[in-house]
Amino acid sequence: MTHATGPSPATAAAWDALGGDPALLSRVSHLTRAGALPARLPVRELAAACVGVCSLAAAELAATRAGRDVGAVQVDDGAVATAFTSERHLLVDGRAPVSFAPLSRFWRTRDGWLRTHANYPHHRARLRAALGVGVGAGEDATVADVAALLAERSAYEVEETVYAAGGLAVALRTPQEWAAHPQGAQVAARPLLTRERLDAAPPRALRQPLRVLDLTRVIAGPVATRTLALLGADVLRVDAPQLPEDPDAHADTGFGKRSTRLDLGSGADRRVFEELLSGADVVVTGYRPGALDRFGLAPESLAERRPGVVVASLSAWGAYGPWGGRRGFDSLVQVATGIAAVEGDDMDGEGGPGALPAQALDHGTGYLLAAAVLRALTEQATGGGSRVVRLALAQTAHWLTDGVRPEPVGDGGAPEPAVLLAETDSPLGRLRYALPPVSFDGGPTDWRRPPGCWGADAPVWPTP
Template identity: 65%
Template sequence: MTHAPKSGTEQAWAALGGDPALLAHIATDGPGGRLLPARLPVMELARSAVAVCSLAAAELAARRTAGPVPRVRIDEGAVATAFTSERHLRIDGRAPTSFAPLSRFWRTADGWVRTHANYPHHRARLLATLGLSPETPDDIAVDTVAASFAGRRSDEIERTVYEAGGLAVAARTPGQWAADPRGAAVAGTPLVARERTDDAPGRRTAPLTGEPLLPAAGLRVLDLTRVIAGPVATRTLALLGADVLRIDAPQLPESPDAHSDTGFGKRSVDLDLSGRSGAAAFDRLLADADVVVIGYRPGAFERFGLTPESLAARRPGLVIARLSAWGHGPWAGRRGFDSLVQVATGIASVEAGAGPGSVPGALPAQALDHGTGYLLAAAVLRALTEQHDEGGSRLATLSLARTASWLLDELPAPALPGAATGDGDGTGRSYDPEKWLTETDSPLGRLRHAVPPVAFEGSPAGWSRPPGPLGADAAAWLTA
């Protein structure tokens, strides 16, 4: 007797250590049409990540109200729109800046590479490998890079650019990635690695009252993340009532447009952890924190002595969630972004156009970023529930590369007509995202943005505050 493969929601909830009986609390509806169409089950990934995050929030709410677990309601239109939120964002009517001219695919002597040069320092390091100055105009830089890469092997470009501190990844097939030690190291890890690191007593939070139902109310979250995945996780925790304080290094550039999308509900401060005053301010914040979310590559914070073990020793009972691009293995300490992970793991190969020599493709959303972000938030919420019952400091670890393996190898393929091109109702109709967009006035301007997809009975419909300028807030928690 054969059994139907487990749904993505079942797989993710099991990875989070959740009670399978609670899955009956989830209901899903949607607008029909083609949502995040792709050859791979992208909508299954999106739906599942948001569903388990919503269920984890509902479960924690039940612990804090001593009541039943609220029903979870997943609107697939809201999910699809949220997974492409950066594309729908408008700031006083202006579309945000997307990929820079040097962030793209390049033909090589034996295939393709993809570079990422959205940040000025990554652009400068890429150009330095060709003897070009950072002031080189984009049109000249594009022509020079194209001519140089066309006569070189992909793996040699990947190695040379990385050694210079830049970002370039050779395109691989799923089979090549699976056979590579870098891919094999990631495939052997859990989708969500969960650890209880000590026997510290749990910190009981006050019972929840009133509406909306905010399961993370009263919790303080240090947000040490950038770009999309980590900020999506902490934006979700802010939606659910947490006091989220984002910390950035003043010397690192960040995209104001990206922050306009993922900064909802949070405050933001610049701290130089290498300086005495910055380190002291961080220590004061950590002393009253409940959660620390780390989204930098392994090694970036360890050099300040901020390992999971040291954080939990300084603040027993802490929940720590960490995220990286590549996970375990030879590339563990490398920088990486969603677009590069898609290329290395073979996703871009699967999504390529028809015909030999076609340019590698891309998913219809930065689904590794968004999906991992909601899984990361779910891991924090589940850790808080477990801590409520059992105590102990908690550590959750995720990576974009492991989420890519989930998409490529583990999620069930769409069972609807037209499954080869992605989820939908088989009609080929595209959905209209307008229903799941709203507008909010903010210090950054009037923002058109996606509504939150995480929802359950009594949940908040939006964030308590819009994003403000990066680094503009005080290094202090809000008064309870």
Template identity: 70%
Template structure:
């Protein structure tokens, strides 16, 4: 079931604490055939409950603060990248070559938002830069098989995924590997001393206050997780390679509360080691194995920094035949049968939000918060792992026989649930503020606990302009 109870269980939380959550259900939020609204509510709610639990622990309170999850806030936040305005300008979320294409035997979806991915795609297809690229790509793909394109583009380091039905995905080796794993993988690799977290108080109550988070993530899911930790008081420093700048609008959307530095891990490993020596949490979002050559595997990190919390995010999981593949939410939807369910095998569709990204991001933040709470009692380093494909399996597992019904007709209907007015737009859940990159309109955080923060302490700044050191 894609509900808060199952999400909280995946995080290892005390089942009794679910009673502290109240949900406000709104018809029309995140309409879909699959239970997207329930998944979004569950992920945001479990994250907020993990924050409330840690807040109670650090504030010395016997009772965990009440949590409130409003479908309106959740639906708005799950498409935050679409609501962002910078000086009144709407963001660019997908490049022209990031879309569905017909092939000789079906459909394929490509992802070419980043220049290096675009270059690899065009090279494989034999399309020259400077031409009418979209028209040329369309002509080439119309004569090729979807699976052939998928294999050729991935072999060249690009991104293209063939459309599969749920049945076709279920028969795939990667699907079996994904299904065999828990939604949230949680490990305790050592017996490091229990973490002593200083008390917190004041208004707002910030459960992550004083914690230092190294953010080695890109795109949406990982940055959503670290954006959430920043909301809760953590000092979050995002570190990127100087030669791989983040897309400006993407950075603006997920950069709230953080600082952003450019650092060459290969050229200046000592600078990273200085950061690691004082870090409490490291969050990585690159494909499994990509950071190992820099000594940044979870095992290597916890060996050098006992007591660390390492959170690892990937598209397909660190197992199975696709463990080394790059991936994004839109591509995972295509491979796992979601695009076929939301449309059809003849005309693929998409979820109303990049819900795998956003949902996994909130679950990842919740897993970090729960790890910190557990450490305060038990000690030990912690490693948590999540994958977009595993979140996709959870979404489709929870669809049941009602998967073909609009999401709005399904609700939890349980204790702690109230019915609100239908969702008719994002305005009540949007904020505005000035920043170093312009006047911003943005989505506010999707879930809250009593006494907790309702907005970020700082807006995003320009990418890569902060010093690679702790504040």
């Protein structure tokens, strides 16, 4: 049995953070399903709220463009749960992707637990170098060596050692320990997201299709730009040639987009990027804070060169505090903020830390990021101004642990995932993929194009 309700308190809170008109919340209907994204923390409620406000922001922008009232928005827990685990439903020519490399896992340490992230070759090399193990050895031998080494070391000491080497490792903390941490305290003192007007640029016509420069990697940012592509935007993802991309991650989040590679340290490629910027409406960045500033990609610098642009900035820990410049991923943020401790077994017994039923911080923040862009465009249509929106996985984590509350739900389970999946041929092979959860009257139900080969598109805007 399912249960139809209006917008949840979490949806209302997220809509308020986005600066939305509270009267529009009456357009949202929510089909709740027991069994969707089961967890100790209210993951189902967070996921539905993130998709709900994204759908409402899309409906609002569509209505603004058409000069009509905002239509109805539908949120279905089944569709949301399937989309939040899209990487698990993906098949490429019948093959299921491998989500985590052998060195991306929990490790028992002398004084607790540690989680590492080493999916990319450069992160893996830095982790091995920091620990002094496995260099040149096979993966199996490396796992055994690392396990033996870490069993004798402090999780907090390894966290700092690996970070200093440019790698990724985070010690497990309880919610109370994270609240007492300087970064946790700064996260808790800030809102879910921030919105800022940078200048007095005049209003711009709502171009169709919207042009989006996508400088993001690894789930959250790509989910946001995949959603903008669903809604009709011309999204061009720009990657550095020297940074490898996981082909399965590209297949999952590349729907609706084009993909190119530019070396922004090269004068010629930098000029190409500036030409792209001159025709862009939105720039979305997902690298650690400050990493792109040397290329003139700080929001204020972008607005100076492209007045009226909307800049969306995503980070792991927030662009502030002692961890403001650190790299991070969803799995690591879960560990630092206490989520993994809450979702784990008895920490004093034989069990260990746990994880959310989806990479919900990534997916949830991705839909919030898309919603923030859509709302900025709606506000800009009448108020003008270059605008910047900033979100962080850690801020979404704080909302999940301290702001979202469990809500009543019907007794029935989620629908079979098969009804929420589709298949298509693509340059990457035959793909099975999760359908988008964003739904509103008159809105799209699928992407217009499958993902192409990574980096294979020309760095130009198509001629209108």
